[in-house]
Amino acid sequence: NAGVTQTPKFQVLKTGQSMTLQCAQDMNHNSMYWYRQDPGMGLRLIYYSASEGTTDKGEVPNGYNVSRLNKREFSLRLESAAPSQTSVYFCASPGRISGANVLTFGAGSRLTVL
Amino acid sequence: DAKTTQPPSMDCAEGRAANLPCNHSTISGNEYVYWYRQIHSQGPQYIIHGLKNNETNEMASLIITEDRKSSTLILPHATLRDTAVYYCIVRDFYGGSQGNLIFGKGTKLSVKP
Numbered sequence: 001n002a003g004v005t006q007t008p009k010f011q012v013l014k015t016g017q018s019m020t021l022q023c024a025q026d027m028n029h030n031s032m033y034w035y036r037q038d039p040g041m042g043l044r045l046i047y048y049s050a051s052e053g054t055t056d057k058g059e060v061p062n063g064y065n066v067s068r069l070n071k072r073e074f075s076l077r078l079e080s081a082a083p084s085q086t087s088v089y090f091c092a093s094p095g096r097i098s099g100a101n102v103l104t105f106g107a108g109s110r111l112t113v114l
Numbered sequence: 115d116a117k118t119t120q121p122p123s124m125d126c127a128e129g130r131a132a133n134l135p136c137n138h139s140t141i142s143g144n145e146y147v148y149w150y151r152q153i154h155s156q157g158p159q160y161i162i163h164g165l166k167n168n169e170t171n172e173m174a175s176l177i178i179t180e181d182r183k184s185s186t187l188i189l190p191h192a193t194l195r196d197t198a199v200y201y202c203i204v205r206d207f208y209g210g211s212q213g214n215l216i217f218g219k220g221t222k223l224s225v226k227p
Contacts, residue, residue: 004157042201042217043158090157098163100146101205103215105157 003027006091006106013081013113021076021109023091031094032074033058033103034066036087043090049074081113117141118202123222126196132189134221136202139183146205147178148215149187151198158201158217161187192225199223 007022025032030051035043045058049068063085065077078085089109094101119137126132138147149161162169162176164185169176175188189196201220 040219042219088155092157097160100148100163100165102148102160102163103150103158104160107157108155110155 004091004093004104004106006089006109008109009107010110011112013078013111015082015113017081017113018077018079019081019111020078021089021091021111023074023076023106024072025074025091025093025104026072027093027095027104028071029093029095030071032068033092033094034064034074034076035090035092036060037090037108038087046076046089078111081111083113085111086113087111117204117216118218120200120202120218120221122219123224125224125226126189126192128194128225128227129191132187132192132196132223132225134187134189134200134202134223135184136187137184138202138204141182141204147176147182147185148203148205149174149176150201150203150215150217151196152201152220153195153198161200192223194225194227197223197225 033048034046047066049055052071091106092103148163150158152158164176178185199220
Protein backbone atom coordinates (compact mmCIF):
# COMPACT_ATOMS: atom_id res chain seq x y z
CA ASN A 1 0.00 0.00 0.00
CA ALA A 2 1.17 3.51 -0.80
CA GLY A 3 2.08 5.58 2.21
CA VAL A 4 4.69 6.62 4.74
CA THR A 5 6.97 4.09 6.42
CA GLN A 6 8.92 4.84 9.60
CA THR A 7 11.62 2.86 11.35
CA PRO A 8 12.17 1.89 14.08
CA LYS A 9 8.79 1.60 15.78
CA PHE A 10 10.31 1.55 19.25
CA GLN A 11 13.69 2.62 20.63
CA VAL A 12 15.18 3.07 24.07
CA LEU A 13 18.26 5.25 24.42
CA LYS A 14 20.47 6.39 27.25
CA THR A 15 21.09 10.10 27.74
CA GLY A 16 23.83 11.25 25.39
CA GLN A 17 23.41 8.48 22.82
CA SER A 18 22.66 9.27 19.22
CA MET A 19 20.24 7.72 16.79
CA THR A 20 18.47 8.31 13.48
CA LEU A 21 14.79 7.86 12.74
CA GLN A 22 14.13 6.89 9.15
CA CYS A 23 11.14 7.87 7.03
CA ALA A 24 10.28 6.93 3.46
CA GLN A 25 7.27 7.77 1.29
CA ASP A 26 6.28 6.12 -1.98
CA MET A 27 3.72 8.68 -3.09
CA ASN A 28 6.14 10.81 -5.11
CA HIS A 29 5.38 13.84 -2.94
CA ASN A 30 7.72 16.80 -2.77
CA SER A 31 7.26 17.72 0.91
CA MET A 32 7.95 15.73 4.04
CA TYR A 33 7.64 16.60 7.75
CA TRP A 34 8.71 15.40 11.17
CA TYR A 35 6.41 15.92 14.17
CA ARG A 36 6.62 14.96 17.81
CA GLN A 37 3.65 14.23 20.04
CA ASP A 38 3.78 14.38 23.82
CA PRO A 39 1.03 13.28 26.24
CA GLY A 40 -1.86 15.73 26.38
CA MET A 41 -0.46 17.84 23.58
CA GLY A 42 -1.04 18.09 19.89
CA LEU A 43 1.55 17.40 17.22
CA ARG A 44 4.39 19.87 17.00
CA LEU A 45 6.44 20.35 13.86
CA ILE A 46 10.17 19.72 14.30
CA TYR A 47 11.53 20.11 10.76
CA TYR A 48 10.14 20.00 7.27
CA SER A 49 11.44 19.64 3.75
CA ALA A 50 9.56 21.35 0.94
CA SER A 51 11.56 19.56 -1.74
CA GLU A 52 14.58 17.35 -2.26
CA GLY A 53 17.70 19.13 -1.05
CA THR A 54 15.92 21.66 1.18
CA THR A 55 15.08 21.58 4.88
CA ASP A 56 13.68 24.16 7.28
CA LYS A 57 13.07 24.46 10.99
CA GLY A 58 9.63 24.04 12.43
CA GLU A 59 8.30 24.90 15.87
CA VAL A 60 10.65 22.76 18.02
CA PRO A 61 13.92 22.08 16.11
CA ASN A 62 16.43 22.28 18.98
CA GLY A 63 18.33 19.05 19.56
CA TYR A 64 17.51 17.59 16.15
CA ASN A 65 19.03 17.47 12.68
CA VAL A 66 17.46 16.26 9.47
CA SER A 67 18.57 15.03 6.07
CA ARG A 68 16.49 14.90 2.93
CA LEU A 69 18.44 12.09 1.28
CA ASN A 70 16.34 11.97 -1.87
CA LYS A 71 12.71 12.53 -2.81
CA ARG A 72 11.60 9.41 -0.95
CA GLU A 73 13.57 9.64 2.29
CA PHE A 74 13.71 12.14 5.15
CA SER A 75 15.64 11.22 8.29
CA LEU A 76 15.62 12.76 11.76
CA ARG A 77 18.77 12.55 13.88
CA LEU A 78 19.25 13.03 17.60
CA GLU A 79 22.96 13.72 18.13
CA SER A 80 22.90 13.61 21.93
CA ALA A 81 19.59 12.35 23.26
CA ALA A 82 18.02 13.95 26.32
CA PRO A 83 15.11 12.74 28.48
CA SER A 84 13.08 15.71 27.18
CA GLN A 85 13.17 14.07 23.77
CA THR A 86 11.15 11.11 25.01
CA SER A 87 8.17 11.26 22.71
CA VAL A 88 6.32 9.69 19.82
CA TYR A 89 7.65 10.88 16.46
CA PHE A 90 5.59 10.99 13.30
CA CYS A 91 6.71 11.50 9.76
CA ALA A 92 4.17 12.89 7.28
CA SER A 93 3.90 13.92 3.66
CA PRO A 94 1.22 16.09 2.03
CA GLY A 95 -0.52 15.30 -1.22
CA ARG A 96 -3.41 16.84 -3.10
CA ILE A 97 -6.94 15.60 -2.59
CA SER A 98 -9.70 17.64 -4.24
CA GLY A 99 -7.38 20.63 -4.49
CA ALA A 100 -6.29 20.78 -0.86
CA ASN A 101 -3.13 19.54 0.83
CA VAL A 102 -3.83 16.42 2.87
CA LEU A 103 -1.23 14.87 5.16
CA THR A 104 -0.48 11.15 5.19
CA PHE A 105 1.23 10.07 8.40
CA GLY A 106 3.48 7.17 9.26
CA ALA A 107 2.67 4.79 12.11
CA GLY A 108 5.01 6.55 14.51
CA SER A 109 8.28 5.87 16.31
CA ARG A 110 8.11 5.69 20.10
CA LEU A 111 11.37 6.89 21.65
CA THR A 112 12.30 6.67 25.31
CA VAL A 113 15.44 8.39 26.61
CA LEU A 114 16.58 7.24 30.04
CA ASP B 115 -2.40 28.75 18.48
CA ALA B 116 -5.20 26.49 17.28
CA LYS B 117 -7.95 28.37 15.48
CA THR B 118 -10.61 25.85 16.43
CA THR B 119 -12.60 24.94 19.54
CA GLN B 120 -13.82 21.40 20.15
CA PRO B 121 -15.38 19.67 23.16
CA PRO B 122 -12.74 17.59 24.95
CA SER B 123 -14.81 14.40 24.95
CA MET B 124 -18.02 12.81 23.68
CA ASP B 125 -19.73 9.46 23.96
CA CYS B 126 -21.77 7.71 21.29
CA ALA B 127 -23.69 4.43 21.25
CA GLU B 128 -22.54 1.87 18.72
CA GLY B 129 -24.64 2.00 15.55
CA ARG B 130 -25.82 5.53 16.19
CA ALA B 131 -24.64 8.66 14.42
CA ALA B 132 -21.78 10.53 16.03
CA ASN B 133 -21.94 14.30 15.55
CA LEU B 134 -18.72 16.09 16.43
CA PRO B 135 -18.90 19.90 16.55
CA CYS B 136 -16.16 22.40 15.85
CA ASN B 137 -16.13 26.18 16.17
CA HIS B 138 -13.84 28.20 13.91
CA SER B 139 -15.22 31.71 14.20
CA THR B 140 -12.08 33.41 12.85
CA ILE B 141 -11.85 31.34 9.68
CA SER B 142 -10.89 33.35 6.61
CA GLY B 143 -12.29 33.02 3.13
CA ASN B 144 -9.49 30.88 1.70
CA GLU B 145 -9.20 28.48 4.63
CA TYR B 146 -10.36 24.90 4.42
CA VAL B 147 -11.76 22.88 7.31
CA TYR B 148 -9.94 19.56 7.72
CA TRP B 149 -10.82 16.64 9.96
CA TYR B 150 -8.33 14.01 11.05
CA ARG B 151 -8.56 11.30 13.67
CA GLN B 152 -5.98 9.46 15.71
CA ILE B 153 -6.70 5.99 16.97
CA HIS B 154 -4.68 5.16 20.06
CA SER B 155 -0.92 5.09 19.38
CA GLN B 156 -1.37 5.31 15.60
CA GLY B 157 -0.55 8.14 13.22
CA PRO B 158 -3.31 10.66 12.49
CA GLN B 159 -5.59 9.67 9.63
CA TYR B 160 -7.23 12.07 7.20
CA ILE B 161 -11.04 11.89 7.17
CA ILE B 162 -12.49 14.72 5.10
CA HIS B 163 -12.14 18.39 4.26
CA GLY B 164 -14.32 21.18 2.89
CA LEU B 165 -14.38 24.86 2.01
CA LYS B 166 -18.01 25.96 2.13
CA ASN B 167 -20.16 23.20 0.72
CA ASN B 168 -21.17 20.11 2.63
CA GLU B 169 -19.01 17.14 1.77
CA THR B 170 -19.44 13.38 2.02
CA ASN B 171 -17.08 10.49 1.46
CA GLU B 172 -16.95 6.84 2.42
CA MET B 173 -15.89 7.68 5.97
CA ALA B 174 -17.99 10.64 7.03
CA SER B 175 -19.99 13.75 6.19
CA LEU B 176 -18.94 17.32 6.86
CA ILE B 177 -21.57 19.99 7.41
CA ILE B 178 -20.30 23.59 7.32
CA THR B 179 -22.60 26.42 8.40
CA GLU B 180 -23.42 29.11 5.89
CA ASP B 181 -21.29 31.70 7.73
CA ARG B 182 -18.47 29.07 7.93
CA LYS B 183 -17.93 29.79 11.61
CA SER B 184 -18.66 26.23 12.67
CA SER B 185 -18.86 22.73 11.28
CA THR B 186 -19.97 19.24 12.27
CA LEU B 187 -18.37 15.94 11.40
CA ILE B 188 -20.90 13.14 11.15
CA LEU B 189 -20.06 9.47 11.41
CA PRO B 190 -23.39 8.00 10.31
CA HIS B 191 -23.15 4.58 12.00
CA ALA B 192 -20.43 4.66 14.63
CA THR B 193 -18.59 1.43 15.44
CA LEU B 194 -16.23 0.56 18.27
CA ARG B 195 -13.35 1.06 15.84
CA ASP B 196 -14.32 4.73 15.52
CA THR B 197 -13.17 5.35 19.09
CA ALA B 198 -10.39 7.91 18.62
CA VAL B 199 -9.37 11.54 19.08
CA TYR B 200 -10.87 13.69 16.32
CA TYR B 201 -9.10 16.86 15.25
CA CYS B 202 -10.73 19.80 13.47
CA ILE B 203 -8.20 22.04 11.73
CA VAL B 204 -8.46 25.11 9.54
CA ARG B 205 -5.78 25.91 7.01
CA ASP B 206 -5.47 27.81 3.77
CA PHE B 207 -5.65 26.36 0.28
CA TYR B 208 -2.01 25.35 0.03
CA GLY B 209 -1.69 24.42 3.69
CA GLY B 210 0.85 27.17 4.08
CA SER B 211 4.30 27.19 2.56
CA GLN B 212 5.18 24.35 4.86
CA GLY B 213 1.91 22.49 4.51
CA ASN B 214 1.81 22.48 8.27
CA LEU B 215 -1.42 21.76 10.10
CA ILE B 216 -1.82 22.85 13.71
CA PHE B 217 -3.30 20.01 15.73
CA GLY B 218 -5.03 21.08 18.94
CA LYS B 219 -6.24 18.68 21.61
CA GLY B 220 -9.24 17.47 19.62
CA THR B 221 -12.33 15.58 20.82
CA LYS B 222 -11.94 12.15 22.33
CA LEU B 223 -14.87 10.12 20.98
CA SER B 224 -15.76 6.97 22.88
CA VAL B 225 -18.13 4.60 21.09
CA LYS B 226 -19.83 2.31 23.57
CA PRO B 227 -21.59 -1.04 22.94
